[in-house]
Amino acid sequence: MPEGHVIHRAAIKHNKAFSGKKLSVSSPQGRFSKGAKLLNKKTCLKVEAYGKHLFYTFEKDYHLHIHLGLFGRIRSHKAPPKDPRGQVRIRLFDTSTVVDVNGPTICELQDPTDFNKTIQKIGPDLLRKDADPQIFIDRVKKSKRSIAALLMDQSIIAGIGNIFRAEILWRNRINPNQRGSDLTKDDLLELWRDGQQLLDKALRTGKIITNDAAASRKKSEQLNIYKKKQCPRCSTQIQSFEIANRTCYLCETCQTTDC
DNA sequence: GCCGAATGCCCAA
């Protein structure tokens, strides 16, 4: 269930637990047995995230590349290893921590060349401090696609998923169908900053909370528009439709940029 | 127990 913050949280946690440690690696489900055998008993040097991609760098230039896709999950628990829950594609553990990954779209070993190719395809990542919003703006300006499609394109801007897309557009009163290149540079910078702030908060808390109101303690009040029936600002019925293969949400009263 | 949906992405046409 991964937007960018989930992956970055895992990277930070696993890096702390595993960097410099020799790991046991297996594939309880079996579909990554070969790779697991190659990694088993090797030392993990670091764990890091680029957008929604998670990388474990091992000695001898082995890069374990994981992408959760829509259904993937990462779980961890204290050693000793428990019985695998569900289809555990890969399990990594040392004497204190066990990490299980279920249902990833990608679980593969990469050499340095492949690794570099992969990270070069990823656009500026809202959760990386060195990310350059100008790259995002330039790419949007060059495209004819809707802003909702562009925000989901990880080569344009990395880290946003369907929940953040809906929430960021609503917060900034932008119609999802609006062509990205018709937005001003300031609009785009504002979208960037808002996304950055929301993802940062999600990284720190582990929760997606996009409603600033004080009352957002209840789970049902933490989001504004994603899967909602009514707009919390003006009570207009929320519309939903597909953009870029995913359900998109719109309050036509609040999100009034022309399109 | 079955069915559909789900915080994603790739590839063939």
Next chain:
DNA sequence: TGGGCCTTCGGCG
């Protein structure tokens, strides 16, 4: 642009 794929979970009977 549409279908396929990875797996889990909740709602419905």
